[in-house]
Amino acid sequence: MPTPKQRSRSQRRLSRVTPKGRNVVHYERRKGSFPHCALCGAELNGIKTSTHAKGRSLRTNSRKFGGVLCAGCASNVIKLASRIEQGEMRLNDISVRQKEFVLQMIAH
Numbered sequence: 198m199p200t201p202k203q204r205s206r207s208q209r210r211l212s213r214v215t216p217k218g219r220n221v222v223h224y225e226r227r228k229g230s231f232p233h234c235a236l237c238g239a240e241l242n243g244i245k246t247s248t249h250a251k252g253r254s255l256r257t258n259s260r261k262f263g264g265v266l267c268a269g270c271a272s273n274v275i276k277l278a279s280r281i282e283q284g285e286m287r288l289n290d291i292s293v294r295q296k297e298f299v300l301q302m303i304a305h
């Protein structure tokens with residue numbers, strides 16, 4: 198019987214044959230999924246998914262909305278927030294999904 202920690206499905210099972218010919222099951226931690234942009238769904242750049250990635254700069258970006266939005270979407274949100282603050286656009290002119298981040302930007 199496997200030990201309790203090996204009954205969890207968060208570990209994947211790999212069947213391996215040892216040099217002596219025995220069939221054994223190896224357990225391996227599943228890899229985390231890659232982070233995606235909250236607006237367009239693109240994979241985020243500059244982020245390591247490895248569990249060995251130590252240090253804040255390896256796990257996220259230091260830019261505004263780093264680790265949440267891709268560079269293009271973050272740029273658009275910052276532009277829209279600026280235009281709304283200046284009175285060139287109204288909050289109702291932008292999409293509902295962008296509005297959430299624009300409001301965060303204006304609050305700061």
Ligand SMILES: [Zn+2]
Pocket residue numbers: 234235236237238239266267268269270271
């Ligand atoms: Zn995006």
